[in-house]
Amino acid sequence: MSVDGRLPRIAFIGSGVMAEAMIRGLLRDNLIDPQDIIASGPRPERGQELRSRYGVRATVHNPEAAAEAEIVVLSVKPQVIPRVLPELRGHIRPQALVFSIAAGVRIATLREGLGVSAIIRAMPNTPAQIGQGVTVWTATEEVTPRQREQAILLMRAMGEEVYVDDERYLDMATALTGTGPAYVFLFMEAMVDAGVHLGFSRRVAEQLVYQTVIGSALYARQSGLHLAALRNQVTSPGGTTAEALYHLEKGGFRTVISRAIWAAYVRSRQLGRGAADEVERLER
Numbered sequence: 001m002s003v004d005g006r007l008p009r010i011a012f013i014g015s016g017v018m019a020e021a022m023i024r025g026l027l028r029d030n031l032i033d034p035q036d037i038i039a040s041g042p043r044p045e046r047g048q049e050l051r052s053r054y055g056v057r058a059t060v061h062n063p064e065a066a067a068e069a070e071i072v073v074l075s076v077k078p079q080v081i082p083r084v085l086p087e088l089r090g091h092i093r094p095q096a097l098v099f100s101i102a103a104g105v106r107i108a109t110l111r112e113g114l115g116v117s118a119i120i121r122a123m124p125n126t127p128a129q130i131g132q133g134v135t136v137w138t139a140t141e142e143v144t145p146r147q148r149e150q151a152i153l154l155m156r157a158m159g160e161e162v163y164v165d166d167e168r169y170l171d172m173a174t175a176l177t178g179t180g181p182a183y184v185f186l187f188m189e190a191m192v193d194a195g196v197h198l199g200f201s202r203r204v205a206e207q208l209v210y211q212t213v214i215g216s217a218l219y220a221r222q223s224g225l226h227l228a229a230l231r232n233q234v235t236s237p238g239g240t241t242a243e244a245l246y247h248l249e250k251g252g253f254r255t256v257i258s259r260a261i262w263a264a265y266v267r268s269r270q271l272g273r274g275a276a277d278e279v280e281r282l283e284r
């Protein structure tokens, strides 16, 4: 951090949805000067978009962007990582921090491909767009206390952050929280459609469903009660909830969710193996 508690120069290698969420949060929290953010990516028109929207700098040259930064955020898709690592190798400053959000991609792969050792692997999620995300993260031993503080500021600009002391939790988090918003959105979409089926207009159905989900989540967190106890509060004997829950359980609701999350976890590990194999292949 600089003397005034703001962040040093940050390069985003990959300037898509998640990079933009981070940029927006950093600027909203006034953590950095926009000119100290460099957004890199292959599409000049995307760079121009970010430049005019946020006043950041933009380039199509990843190594140039990385060479200028104290924090290098890897925000490309995991499949692109094996191509980006050799490009960046030798261009990252010796004292810089690498902060990767690429799903599945292991620290060992980044260490080997980049030849640097101060690395944070993190898994945010899209509510970061409005500062309501959650990021699970871990760090190598070489990450200094100061770099940790800087990374925490970056993550808090996206919402909550949860440190884990073992990298294997990152693949679990990818399945639970990184991917999680998609499960919630699908569930909400199904509820809205059901509301329309009942006879509400889509606008009213959306209002009802959004507030039901927001209210339930806040109530669950604030009450501290077990989720089963909260569900029981809603369930009157012989009533409507018991009837609906019977059908959800009969349809395998819980098992489907559990299987889906397990499959996402397996997929995250596959992506990690795929990236590691590809990096090794390119090095040969």
Ligand SMILES: NC(=O)C1=CN([C@@H]2O[C@H](COP(=O)(O)OP(=O)(O)OC[C@H]3O[C@@H](n4cnc5c(N)ncnc54)[C@H](O)[C@@H]3O)[C@@H](O)[C@H]2O)C=CC1
Residues within 6 Å of the ligand: 013, 014, 015, 016, 017, 018, 019, 040, 041, 042, 043, 046, 062, 074, 075, 076, 077, 078, 080, 083, 084, 101, 102, 103, 123, 124, 125, 126, 178, 179
């Ligand atoms: N979207 C999500 O919900 C989450 C995504 N992630 C991870 O974040 C990373 C980025 O995801 P998104 O922002 O959703 O993807 P995105 O597709 O919106 O952004 C990726 C960007 O990388 C750029 N790119 C492609 N090739 C490049 C190259 N060779 N060099 C530099 N930039 C290149 C693309 O033009 C694009 O703008 C992924 O690794 C993903 O696993 C992590 C948590 C949540």
Ligand SMILES: O=C(O)[C@@H]1CCC=N1
Residues within 6 Å of the ligand: 103, 174, 178, 179
């Ligand atoms: O679908 C994906 O692979 C990424 C990772 C977490 C959320 N989206």
